[in-house]
Amino acid sequence: MATVSLIEAGRLAVQQEMRRDPRVWVLGEDVARGGLWGQYKGFLEEFGAERVVSTPISEATIMGAGLGAALVGTRPIIEMRIFDFVMCAMDELVNQIAKVRYMFGGQASPALVVRMPHGMWRNSAAQHSQMLEAWFAHLPGVVVVAPASAEDEAGLLVAAIQSDDPVLFFDPKDLWQVQGEVAETIAPIPFGRARLLRTGDAVTLVTWSAMVSKAIEAADALARQGIDVDLLDLRTIWPWDEDGVIKSVRKTQRLLVAHEAVEVAGFGAEIVARVVDRLGTANIKGARRLGAPRVPIPFAPRLETEVRVTADKIVAAVTQMLR
Amino acid sequence: MAAKSKRSPDAGDNIRQLTALYRTMVRIRAFEETALAAHKAGEIPGPLHVSVGQEAVAAGVCAALRKEDRLTSNHRGHGHAIAKGAEPARMMLELYGRDGGYCRGKGGSMHIADFSVGMLGANGVVAGGIPIAVGAAQGLKMLKSEAIAVCMFGDGAVNRGPFLEGLNWAMLYKLPVLFVCEDNGVAAFTRADSVTAGAGPIARAEAIGVPGASVDGNDAIAVGEQAQRLIAEIRSGRGPRLLHAKTYRWTGHTSTDAAQWRDPKEVEAWKARCPIQRLEAVLGERDMGAPEFAAIATHAQHEMEEARAAAKAAPWPKAAAAFEDVQDAGAVTWQR
Numbered sequence: 001m002a003t004v005s006l007i008e009a010g011r012l013a014v015q016q017e018m019r020r021d022p023r024v025w026v027l028g029e030d031v032a033r034g035g036l037w038g039q040y041k042g043f044l045e046e047f048g049a050e051r052v053v054s055t056p057i058s059e060a061t062i063m064g065a066g067l068g069a070a071l072v073g074t075r076p077i078i079e080m081r082i083f084d085f086v087m088c089a090m091d092e093l094v095n096q097i098a099k100v101r102y103m104f105g106g107q108a109s110p111a112l113v114v115r116m117p118h119g120m121w122r123n124s125a126a127q128h129s130q131m132l133e134a135w136f137a138h139l140p141g142v143v144v145v146a147p148a149s150a151e152d153e154a155g156l157l158v159a160a161i162q163s164d165d166p167v168l169f170f171d172p173k174d175l176w177q178v179q180g181e182v183a184e185t186i187a188p189i190p191f192g193r194a195r196l197l198r199t200g201d202a203v204t205l206v207t208w209s210a211m212v213s214k215a216i217e218a219a220d221a222l223a224r225q226g227i228d229v230d231l232l233d234l235r236t237i238w239p240w241d242e243d244g245v246i247k248s249v250r251k252t253q254r255l256l257v258a259h260e261a262v263e264v265a266g267f268g269a270e271i272v273a274r275v276v277d278r279l280g281t282a283n284i285k286g287a288r289r290l291g292a293p294r295v296p297i298p299f300a301p302r303l304e305t306e307v308r309v310t311a312d313k314i315v316a317a318v319t320q321m322l323r
Numbered sequence: 324m325a326a327k328s329k330r331s332p333d334a335g336d337n338i339r340q341l342t343a344l345y346r347t348m349v350r351i352r353a354f355e356e357t358a359l360a361a362h363k364a365g366e367i368p369g370p371l372h373v374s375v376g377q378e379a380v381a382a383g384v385c386a387a388l389r390k391e392d393r394l395t396s397n398h399r400g401h402g403h404a405i406a407k408g409a410e411p412a413r414m415m416l417e418l419y420g421r422d423g424g425y426c427r428g429k430g431g432s433m434h435i436a437d438f439s440v441g442m443l444g445a446n447g448v449v450a451g452g453i454p455i456a457v458g459a460a461q462g463l464k465m466l467k468s469e470a471i472a473v474c475m476f477g478d479g480a481v482n483r484g485p486f487l488e489g490l491n492w493a494m495l496y497k498l499p500v501l502f503v504c505e506d507n508g509v510a511a512f513t514r515a516d517s518v519t520a521g522a523g524p525i526a527r528a529e530a531i532g533v534p535g536a537s538v539d540g541n542d543a544i545a546v547g548e549q550a551q552r553l554i555a556e557i558r559s560g561r562g563p564r565l566l567h568a569k570t571y572r573w574t575g576h577t578s579t580d581a582a583q584w585r586d587p588k589e590v591e592a593w594k595a596r597c598p599i600q601r602l603e604a605v606l607g608e609r610d611m612g613a614p615e616f617a618a619i620a621t622h623a624q625h626e627m628e629e630a631r632a633a634a635k636a637a638p639w640p641k642a643a644a645a646f647e648d649v650q651d652a653g654a655v656t657w658q659r
Contacts, residue, residue, distance in 0.1 A: 025465065050465055056495065058488035064454020065492065068472070069462030071443055071455065072393060076462075095448050096455065104436040104444055105426035106648035143652050165650045191652045239653030 028079025150180025200228025383546025
């Protein structure tokens with residue numbers, strides 16, 4: 001066990017898998033220099049330029065070439081640098097990667113990982129701060145992963161690389177420096193299992209990615225007021241731990257889903273709808289979402305803070321549900 | 324066929340290879356015409372994009388390929404698939420949406436693929452196959468394979484970003500990929516030259532250092548020779564090449580488009596340059612004649628009619644197939 005940052009945990013996970021399997025390689029802008037964030041530091045030296053490919057700023061071809069290389073039997077890690085740039089590669093991701101297995105009747109096996117550091121980070125403004133994981137939950141054919149701890153970054157990245165599905169891996173870039181324990185040999189963490197972070201009977205609080213740290217803060221503040229919540233970090237958005245959430249809501253009868261993404265048509269809406277469908281309104285005293293207002297992310301710190309979901313807002317929402 | 328006497332002896336100019344080239348074109352034509360008739364009869368759902376008149380490009384390029392070479396195609400890809408070695412019977416099943424089709428009825432005409440012969444799929448998005456071919460070439464190189472990748476696309480694709488990105492990328496990493504611009508002069512319903520600035524695909528390729536060659540896309544022998552020359556250069560590790568083949572689409576954009584905006588004289592002039600008849604003229608000088616041509620045509624016609632009858636009689640896929648081949652983790656059923 002070593003205590004490492006989330007970014008280092010991811011680096012160790014990819015390194016382990018590239019050492020294990022020579023078919024695994026990484027492509028994207030600046031990856032041979034260690035990547036924009038340092039998440040591939042030392043890779044060029046260890047694995048060589050053929051497996052650590054710095055590319056032109058050609059997102060469509062970064063994505064599409066990754067797919068082509070997967071179709072001949074390699075296992076690429078496609079680095080998007082910053083999530084928002086994936087918009088330049090939407091045909092390759094949505095029309096090609098997500099469809100090839102189905103459209104070709106199972107002949108294709110696009111075993112690849114797309115890494116997309118996402119979310120708000122140091123006032124980066126509207127084109128470098130988005131959380132659109134709900135778009136991809138809506139897209140058949142892909143797995144959607146959004147870890148919030150160093151342990152999960154490592155274990156889920158190993159699982160993603162070993163998976164034969166195309167896995168969209170949302171690195172939480174605001175959490176690069178959170179610390180965690182990573183084993184010498186990183187074991188894969190199965191998709192679709194939430195992590196229970198706090199337990200309580202009052203409310204089920206579901207969240208993921210950067211919102212997890214805010215939710216922990218909120219849960220602890222509520223506990224000081226004598227309100228204990230079940231806090232679940234979903235970890236993967238598709239598949240998501242429906243049974244785990246249902247089990248908790250059966251107990252608490254109240255559900256709050258908090259996410260950094262815009263509330264309107266966010267993934268919280270899906271979770272609330274599913275839970276209400278399965279449990280029935282008679283068995284639920286409250287189910288709601290808490291997300292960002294439907295505005296682009298502004299630059300100025302004063303404005304960015306205004307649109308953020310914070311621990312205070314989560315506390316307020318929970319308190320209101322209990323009234 | 325002015326150039327026939329100047330052909331090099333190693334360029335496939337022998338009767339066996341020429342006959343194979345001829346047979347491929349005749350089979351493509353027969354497949355397309357049979358599919359069109361079946362569509363007209365209401366047997367095939369959805370639109371078809373057929374390649375009648377363009378057979379020489381598919382046949383010529385694929386004659387220069389090996390089975391392990393990979394090919395990506397576009398929405399007008401039936402001919403490419405047949406020339407690469409796909410079975411027309413399974414293609415026809417797929418066009419009909421029936422069980423046993425290449426894509427288990429989930430792809431249809433626009434998404435024929437046969438990975439067992441290196442056919443990595445037709446594509447419903449213009450230029451969609453370019454980055455995939457480039458990546459396939461990159462993967463093959465990484466795996467130390469001797470195979471190459473070939474990418475077939477139309478004149479419309481050169482105006483999409485992936486064309487620029489893909490050529491630059493392939494040149495940068497010296498990838499074994501042949502870009503084939505199958506230029507039928509029309510991007511859907513718009514004349515390509517009315518929406519394309521500059522001197523064309525070769526000029527664009529050369530601007531980023533990718534050597535190219537132009538060829539008469541209705542001359543199967545010339546296409547084969549040029550493809551073979553470029554592919555030899557690619558196999559020797561010199562990086563990508565581009566082949567620009569000028570041809571003509573006899574039919575409309577889709578099976579429901581009569582393309583009446585075209586001057587009938589223009590269509591007739593191109594029909595007079597039919598790639599199949601042109602090869603007959605060459606073969607005619609090598610002791611082949613009407614009986615041999617008719618035998619090949621009859622055989623092809625019979626093959627496609629059989630495929631049609633079998634597809635028409637084949638069962639639909641079982642309903643559960645709609646939920647298969649989506650993904651391993653997080654797969655769903657109707658009642659989840």
